[in-house]
Amino acid sequence: MSLKTVSLISLVIVSLVFIVQLVELYSYLQIDYEWVTVTAYSKFIKVIDALLWLPFMLFFWKVFKG
Numbered sequence: 001m002s003l004k005t006v007s008l009i010s011l012v013i014v015s016l017v018f019i020v021q022l023v024e025l026y027s028y029l030q031i032d033y034e035w036v037t038v039t040a041y042s043k044f045i046k047v048i049d050a051l052l053w054l055p056f057m058l059f060f061w062k063v064f065k066g
Helices: 003-029 040-051 054-065
Strands: none
Touching: 003 040, 003 054
C-alpha cells in the first residue's frame, strides 16, 4: 500500500473519531440534571479532549496531499 492510501485510511478513521467526540461533547454540554455535577473544569477538559484530534487530522491531510 502506498503512503497516500494509508494516509487516507488514517484520515477517515481519525475524522470519524473526531465526529464521535463532537457528538459526545454536545451531549455532555447539554447535561442539566440536578443530580449530576458538571463543573466548568470538566467541560473545559472535554472541549480540549475533542480538539486534540485536529492536529492528527491536519497531519494526515498534509501527508495525503503530498
